[in-house]
Amino acid sequence: MAIARRKFDAVIVGAGGAGMRAALQLSEAGLKVAVLSKVFPTRSHTVAAQGGIAAALGNVTEDNWHWHMYDTVKGSDYLGDQDAIEFMCRQANEVVYELEHFGMPFDRLENGKIYQRPFGGQSQNFGGAQATRSCAAADRTGHAMLHTLYQRNVRANTQFFVEWMGLDLIRDEQGDVLGVTALEMETGEVMVLQAKATLFATGGAGRIFHASTNAFINTGDGLGMAARAGIPLEDMEFWQFHPTGVYGVGVLISEAVRGEGGYLLNKDGERFMQRYAPHAKDLASRDVVSRALTTEIKEGRGCGKDADHLLLKLDHLGADVINMRLPGIREIAIKFARVDPINEPIPVAPTAHYMMGGIPSNFHGQVVAPYKTGPEEVVQGFYAVGECACVSVHGANRLGTNSLLDILVFGRAAGNQIIEDLKKNPHHKPLPADATDKVLARLARLDAQKDGENVAQVGTDLRKTMQAHCGVFRFADMLKQGVTKIGEVAERVAHTEIRDKSRVFNTARVEALELDNLVEVALATMVSAEARNESRGAHARDDFPQRDDDKWLKHTLYFSEGRRLDYKPVRLKPLTVESFPPKPRIY
Amino acid sequence: MRFSIYRYDPDKDDKPYMQDYDIELEPSDRMLLDALIRIKSIDDSLSLRRSCREGVCGSDAMNINGRNGLACITPVAGLKEPVELRPLPGLPVIRDLIVDMTQFFKQYHSIKPYLINNDPPPETERLQSPEEKAELDGAYECILCACCTTACPSFWWNPDKFVGPAGLLQAYRFLADSRDQASAERLDNLEDPYRLFRCHSIMNCVDACPKGLNPTSAIGKIKDMMVKRTV
Ligand SMILES: Cc1cc2nc3c(=O)[nH]c(=O)nc-3n(C[C@H](O)[C@H](O)[C@H](O)COP(=O)(O)OP(=O)(O)OC[C@H]3O[C@@H](n4cnc5c(N)ncnc54)[C@H](O)[C@@H]3O)c2cc1C
Ligand code: SF4
Ligand code: SF4
Ligand code: FES
Numbered sequence: 001m002a003i004a005r006r007k008f009d010a011v012i013v014g015a016g017g018a019g020m021r022a023a024l025q026l027s028e029a030g031l032k033v034a035v036l037s038k039v040f041p042t043r044s045h046t047v048a049a050q051g052g053i054a055a056a057l058g059n060v061t062e063d064n065w066h067w068h069m070y071d072t073v074k075g076s077d078y079l080g081d082q083d084a085i086e087f088m089c090r091q092a093n094e095v096v097y098e099l100e101h102f103g104m105p106f107d108r109l110e111n112g113k114i115y116q117r118p119f120g121g122q123s124q125n126f127g128g129a130q131a132t133r134s135c136a137a138a139d140r141t142g143h144a145m146l147h148t149l150y151q152r153n154v155r156a157n158t159q160f161f162v163e164w165m166g167l168d169l170i171r172d173e174q175g176d177v178l179g180v181t182a183l184e185m186e187t188g189e190v191m192v193l194q195a196k197a198t199l200f201a202t203g204g205a206g207r208i209f210h211a212s213t214n215a216f217i218n219t220g221d222g223l224g225m226a227a228r229a230g231i232p233l234e235d236m237e238f239w240q241f242h243p244t245g246v247y248g249v250g251v252l253i254s255e256a257v258r259g260e261g262g263y264l265l266n267k268d269g270e271r272f273m274q275r276y277a278p279h280a281k282d283l284a285s286r287d288v289v290s291r292a293l294t295t296e297i298k299e300g301r302g303c304g305k306d307a308d309h310l311l312l313k314l315d316h317l318g319a320d321v322i323n324m325r326l327p328g329i330r331e332i333a334i335k336f337a338r339v340d341p342i343n344e345p346i347p348v349a350p351t352a353h354y355m356m357g358g359i360p361s362n363f364h365g366q367v368v369a370p371y372k373t374g375p376e377e378v379v380q381g382f383y384a385v386g387e388c389a390c391v392s393v394h395g396a397n398r399l400g401t402n403s404l405l406d407i408l409v410f411g412r413a414a415g416n417q418i419i420e421d422l423k424k425n426p427h428h429k430p431l432p433a434d435a436t437d438k439v440l441a442r443l444a445r446l447d448a449q450k451d452g453e454n455v456a457q458v459g460t461d462l463r464k465t466m467q468a469h470c471g472v473f474r475f476a477d478m479l480k481q482g483v484t485k486i487g488e489v490a491e492r493v494a495h496t497e498i499r500d501k502s503r504v505f506n507t508a509r510v511e512a513l514e515l516d517n518l519v520e521v522a523l524a525t526m527v528s529a530e531a532r533n534e535s536r537g538a539h540a541r542d543d544f545p546q547r548d549d550d551k552w553l554k555h556t557l558y559f560s561e562g563r564r565l566d567y568k569p570v571r572l573k574p575l576t577v578e579s580f581p582p583k584p585r586i587y
Numbered sequence: 588m589r590f591s592i593y594r595y596d597p598d599k600d601d602k603p604y605m606q607d608y609d610i611e612l613e614p615s616d617r618m619l620l621d622a623l624i625r626i627k628s629i630d631d632s633l634s635l636r637r638s639c640r641e642g643v644c645g646s647d648a649m650n651i652n653g654r655n656g657l658a659c660i661t662p663v664a665g666l667k668e669p670v671e672l673r674p675l676p677g678l679p680v681i682r683d684l685i686v687d688m689t690q691f692f693k694q695y696h697s698i699k700p701y702l703i704n705n706d707p708p709p710e711t712e713r714l715q716s717p718e719e720k721a722e723l724d725g726a727y728e729c730i731l732c733a734c735c736t737t738a739c740p741s742f743w744w745n746p747d748k749f750v751g752p753a754g755l756l757q758a759y760r761f762l763a764d765s766r767d768q769a770s771a772e773r774l775d776n777l778e779d780p781y782r783l784f785r786c787h788s789i790m791n792c793v794d795a796c797p798k799g800l801n802p803t804s805a806i807g808k809i810k811d812m813m814v815k816r817t818v
Pocket of ligand 2: 738739742751786787788792803
């Protein structure tokens, strides 16, 4: 089958905040860029971000980037790379001001400056009093940001390929990346998009878990494509469980609720966070709060007839604050929890939320992998930013509002890096003869499969397995069984069948292809988690409750081929300031 | 529960038809989208768009028992049976519940949906008072779902000429922004018998908006601005 081919300077897969920030840089520089997205850009999941974006503007309380850096390193449980963290925190103010100049409708303080609210893990003076660092547009910050970035891209005439799904990466014999194959959903046509630079910004993969705050489209496609092309995945055992998903549904209730003064209660009406984090209380780091909730439930102090959730109280904030600062939360609570938070607390439970791991990259957005000389070697032509990448600024635990910052800073940095790299490499490399063999075989298998299993059923089993075996607390035997079970799911994924064979907008085919990616992410997560014999950040092992810096202050690298693990050192040396050495983490 | 759903696959069907589904819902299937996903797990050929499942991305707008809405925030419990589901009216159907939104986005793009300010930006943020910011409330929250525009008779008749409520609401969002400098140009862009003035304040759009926004009132404000600048 002859496949159509188109050439671009750069191809970006993903039109969320990260992809669109990078696209803007490239379009404004006059490069020919194609931005692919499974959904219309403003439907990307950045739209759901609620609470805010971190930057030490100091509009409310005194602040500076170095304090922000300290908090981020501590929040990461010292697994974050300190060069990248310094890079991000130093640029925070600039990218936020820039976003404001693009037209972002931030809330405002009386003096006309950007409104900021406190969030978990934010401190002044290296662990002192609570800082107020999250810049917000009510509780719709992500929506405001994503639309602003889209609008700015309209102005820059960025070329979008809407409802195009990236299928697989094209690499040549040297390992250089030369573009992607993609499926146009509306027509069912497969095309090769050849590029001098290929940037992945495909977002998260929270859909590997049964209860998740993530959208249906968050299936880790970038990670699946990278893994199948021999690129390792970094730190996949680290998944953030958000303490406050709506009980039984999973939709997020932002930490902004606690930032504005809300707090958690158990069945005895006790404000239990005081016991777990005497200083920061409800605004302790997310891993700490999620474990506290899980412990309360386990010890029988949960609420409801099954004693399996807790309550988030905010009625004391008053109707005015709730309607002005948390209107989206109120809407969600009424629709999904059937309570009006102006009068009643919201039932909540920890819910899978954010993937700290991802495609290994450096702070220029370049993908790095140990394929020739060492773990920091740049994969030519390949870049990754946003939730799909692991820079790593979030280490073992991300602080709330640092992700919207991450996607802006590294989206822009990757754009700049691509502009520089293309000056040095102005020509397309020739495509290998077998560039599309594997992906066509994958599609042909799916179309021809008979007596295979239902995609939805296998997907459900995958999610239930991850939920049961790799949750907030992790147990050696459960992880061991989990590795076997996920391996069995992977077997079944290879034999799924779709009944819909239409070429036109075949969402059954899309879901089957997404499952190929989900299973790569699930395998990487389970295998990496089973091996890490310590507790650090979001990875909490029942059998190894302590952090073990002697043995485990290192990043995991998972290779799909052979389901093999490798490790690489944490970059403890910042760019200009002194390193923050690992200390016990107390909130 | 019984559903009657519009089906059309141009790859195999000569014309659209309604297909009935009788399904057993689980207690966890609270929203219409949950029910549709259950149906799809049995009949994988049923095609629809969806993503966030919480009413913020604007993917799953459809016509539900005669009214436009988002499946993900429409509780199944209150729906009259058989629940009749059709694609959004007034736009070409690609397949089943999926419509071609090209015309809708073309109109959105036509109002220059981005801030225009040609002064060199300051070192920090441009200042804006809370009151000035409040002017944007009720406009910037639009999720571009098209429930309003595809409920508007004026848009059905002139989709290529009338901007439609969603696009006009966004036109207002930039006209109302104290940081924007292109008001005159924006009003010029709407000064024509169709683009703005085809709105006859029928208010279908307000009823349809799942986010509780009020395009009619924004359209009224734009009309006032037009009047003001001619006197
Ligand atoms: C409910 C919720 C609330 C949050 N709140 C906050 C907050 O307040 N502050 C904060 O800092 N962080 C928050 N986060 C985290 C943050 O929003 C995300 O990490 C961030 O927005 C991810 O941005 P992204 O651009 O990397 O990915 P996304 O916005 O998810 O975009 C991914 C893009 O990739 C595309 N894509 C994926 N696969 C393919 C493929 N195969 N082919 C083509 N395109 C593809 C998608 O269509 C989409 O355009 C929140 C997360 C959630 C879930
Ligand atoms: S008020 Fe105007 S825009 Fe709204 S439905 Fe009526 S004619 Fe259309
Ligand atoms: S105004 Fe309301 S109905 Fe219209 S597109 Fe926006 S959110 Fe949808
Ligand atoms: S799925 Fe996003 S609005 Fe319904």
